[in-house]
Amino acid sequence: MRLRVHGPSAHAADVLRCATRLARRSVHARPSYYPAKVAIYEVGARDGLQNEPTVLDAAERTAFINMLSMTGVASVEAASFVHPKLVPQMAGAAEIMQTIRRHKHVAYPVLVPNRRGYDDALKAGSSAVAVMCSASNTFAQRNVKQTMQQQVEGAVELAADAVGRGVPVRGYISCALGCPFEGAVPVEVVVALAKALADAGCDEVVLADTIGTGTPGGMAALLASVQPQVPVERLAVHCHDTYGQALANILVALQHGVASIDSSVAGLGGCPFAGPGAAGNVATEDVLYMLHGLGIETGVDFDRVVLAGEYIIGKLGRGNASKAAVASLRRRPNDFTAATARAAAST
Amino acid sequence: MRLRVHGPSAHAADVLRCATRLARRSVHARPSYYPAKVAIYEVGARDGLQNEPTVLDAAERTAFINMLSMTGVASVEAASFVHPKLVPQMAGAAEIMQTIRRHKHVAYPVLVPNRRGYDDALKAGSSAVAVMCSASNTFAQRNVKQTMQQQVEGAVELAADAVGRGVPVRGYISCALGCPFEGAVPVEVVVALAKALADAGCDEVVLADTIGTGTPGGMAALLASVQPQVPVERLAVHCHDTYGQALANILVALQHGVASIDSSVAGLGGCPFAGPGAAGNVATEDVLYMLHGLGIETGVDFDRVVLAGEYIIGKLGRGNASKAAVASLRRRPNDFTAATARAAAST
Numbered sequence: 001m002r003l004r005v006h007g008p009s010a011h012a013a014d015v016l017r018c019a020t021r022l023a024r025r026s027v028h029a030r031p032s033y034y035p036a037k038v039a040i041y042e043v044g045a046r047d048g049l050q051n052e053p054t055v056l057d058a059a060e061r062t063a064f065i066n067m068l069s070m071t072g073v074a075s076v077e078a079a080s081f082v083h084p085k086l087v088p089q090m091a092g093a094a095e096i097m098q099t100i101r102r103h104k105h106v107a108y109p110v111l112v113p114n115r116r117g118y119d120d121a122l123k124a125g126s127s128a129v130a131v132m133c134s135a136s137n138t139f140a141q142r143n144v145k146q147t148m149q150q151q152v153e154g155a156v157e158l159a160a161d162a163v164g165r166g167v168p169v170r171g172y173i174s175c176a177l178g179c180p181f182e183g184a185v186p187v188e189v190v191v192a193l194a195k196a197l198a199d200a201g202c203d204e205v206v207l208a209d210t211i212g213t214g215t216p217g218g219m220a221a222l223l224a225s226v227q228p229q230v231p232v233e234r235l236a237v238h239c240h241d242t243y244g245q246a247l248a249n250i251l252v253a254l255q256h257g258v259a260s261i262d263s264s265v266a267g268l269g270g271c272p273f274a275g276p277g278a279a280g281n282v283a284t285e286d287v288l289y290m291l292h293g294l295g296i297e298t299g300v301d302f303d304r305v306v307l308a309g310e311y312i313i314g315k316l317g318r319g320n321a322s323k324a325a326v327a328s329l330r331r332r333p334n335d336f337t338a339a340t341a342r343a344a345a346s347t
Numbered sequence: 348m349r350l351r352v353h354g355p356s357a358h359a360a361d362v363l364r365c366a367t368r369l370a371r372r373s374v375h376a377r378p379s380y381y382p383a384k385v386a387i388y389e390v391g392a393r394d395g396l397q398n399e400p401t402v403l404d405a406a407e408r409t410a411f412i413n414m415l416s417m418t419g420v421a422s423v424e425a426a427s428f429v430h431p432k433l434v435p436q437m438a439g440a441a442e443i444m445q446t447i448r449r450h451k452h453v454a455y456p457v458l459v460p461n462r463r464g465y466d467d468a469l470k471a472g473s474s475a476v477a478v479m480c481s482a483s484n485t486f487a488q489r490n491v492k493q494t495m496q497q498q499v500e501g502a503v504e505l506a507a508d509a510v511g512r513g514v515p516v517r518g519y520i521s522c523a524l525g526c527p528f529e530g531a532v533p534v535e536v537v538v539a540l541a542k543a544l545a546d547a548g549c550d551e552v553v554l555a556d557t558i559g560t561g562t563p564g565g566m567a568a569l570l571a572s573v574q575p576q577v578p579v580e581r582l583a584v585h586c587h588d589t590y591g592q593a594l595a596n597i598l599v600a601l602q603h604g605v606a607s608i609d610s611s612v613a614g615l616g617g618c619p620f621a622g623p624g625a626a627g628n629v630a631t632e633d634v635l636y637m638l639h640g641l642g643i644e645t646g647v648d649f650d651r652v653v654l655a656g657e658y659i660i661g662k663l664g665r666g667n668a669s670k671a672a673v674a675s676l677r678r679r680p681n682d683f684t685a686a687t688a689r690a691a692a693s694t
Binding site for chain 2: 214217241283294
């Protein structure tokens with residue numbers, strides 16, 4: 001039996017000859033419905049570390065942020081200005097803002113859950129902020145002891161103030177694809193919140209699947225409803241991998257034109273409300289592997305992200321939750337030595 | 348500030364009232380470009396166990412297969428008729444075929460890597476078989492000590508024989524999205540192999556990302572090339588999660604109309620060539636969570652699959668690699684007690 005090869009190689013007689021002879025056509029061509037470029041918004045140093053049981057001090061977090069700065073990501077969320085009694089993992093936010101080595105092409109937004117945090121953040125020299133609200137009333141009450149309405153009003157007020165000062169501002173919508181207490185969340189609520197944040201001047205509105213229960217169908221329906229109110233250029237997605245759905249959900253967001261993706265190196269973090277031991281944020285490495293495989297430009301050096309991930313999990317004493325990182329480390333160990341780490345960090 | 352709610356609920360005055368008042372519109376509506384139904388082809392008892400270091404005896408595997416039979420999956424790949432010296436995990440295949448309790452709506456195909464295995468499988472009363480070939484010459488040589496051409500010729504011969512006897516036959520193409528030794532694989536080779544298997548009468552041709560290096564772009568390009576040669580109704584995908592891409596790749600396959608998905612309960616398995624400790628097959632639970640979230644019918648009881656997964660990881664002494672299973676067990680522990688397991692198994 002001789003296998004016929006169809007298409008451009010119709011003259012090739014059999015599969016073996018074909019395999020050795022054919023030009024290695026890239027199977028990674030980017031279909032036209034994906035964005036050409038995607039900005040990676042790295043949340044490992046904030047949403048990641050904030051939900052890890054091990055508390056790192058400001059100096060360790062500064063070193064981590066400095067490593068992330070050298071990877072090529074667009075943004076490194078650097079701290080949360082929240083009371084250290086509530087979130088000890090984020091203590092020393094002001095110190096971090098004053099000690100990190102800023103890269104000229106990287107933004108360093110900080111989360112400001114309330115007016116006090118906002119004021120402290122500006123005082124500490126933060127040049128970009130992120131405000132937050134929730135698409136679930138119960139979640140808002142448990143998380144910040146406010147009603148959903150009070151929380152979004154506070155967020156809108158801070159956003160407007162930031163806009164007035166020329167400070168870039170991002171607005172998170174928690175529980176956009178589901179709430180740990182209320183279950184499904186009405187799409188209309190998320191749409192209203194998104195419009196409120198956009199109207200207040202948020203440069204970017206972030207649809208956050210805080211507990212990672214969303215699936216691609218929910219993400220598609222949500223984006224279809226939000227996009228008439230907020231242009232896709234101002235939308236980002238923030239997906240947790242609790243049920244293993246994050247990358248599929250992000251793929252759907254890309255297909256809808258979303259070009260700003262939150263992710264967390266080594267899959268750090270999680271959500272305290274998703275229960276102990278919950279899988280964390282989607283891993284930056286896994287997102288990058290998919291984006292680069294799709295031919296989408298990110299400007300990010302995959303190997304440097306892997307090195308930053310290995311650094312931080314060493315500090316935390318935990319495993320690497322990025323499958324792409326684990327597979328790459330196993331497959332190309334020589335690319336990830338201490339020497340290459342030093343070289344990468346010093347570039 | 349009062350938030351305006353747009354769309355169907357334009358009269359609702361604020362977000363809080365909206366959240367409590369609005370009907371809970373399902374965010375899981377199925378977009379029209381997904382198949383309405385998907386058949387789950389469970390590979391845990393074969394591709395899963397075959398690649399686990401712990402060897403289970405035939406009686407334990409029979410009990411496992413009997414649990415899988417009660418989940419509603421379309422097929423349970425039950426054994427591989429390979430020499431037990433080569434793959435001790437699969438020893439006792441004939442015994443399994445004679446002792447499993449067959450469910451009338453479930454198929455129990457067995458893998459037959461060669462003529463000897465094929466003859467043994469038929470002798471043992473197997474009513475469906477799966478043949479295999481590789482899209483990489485080096486992989487074929489390392490895996491079965493044959494050239495790619497020899498291997499596919501053997502597969503085609505067995506498939507034709509099975510068709511002649513009225514035995515349903517499935518054809519796997521290993522390394523369809525990449526080879527651990529050769530890297531990228533020319534799409535033309537996979538297309539030629541798929542056509543050869545289809546022409547030989549295979550009821551289903553399975554594009555297998557054996558080492559899990561594929562990304563959605565590669566999957567889309569491959570399917571676009573294969574579909575003109577093999578109708579989508581006869582295509583299946585088999586994805587490994589080595590780089591965390593499996594669910595995203597499956598999503599793309601669904602968008603192309605593929606309605607037969609291989610998966611492995613608890614994410615059992617892996618590929619020996621992907622290196623030790625590699626992430627395994629995509630977990631059945633994660634696939635089901637996505638499919639059901641998309642509103643796609645599978646006929647599968649998610650909770651029973653979780654119970655079967657917990658049973659088998661207990662036998663293997665390993666963790667559960669399905670994030671959806673882990674999250675469900677944590678969130679709804681009462682749904683997964685020993686009593687419910689017994690009830691499920693006895694139905």
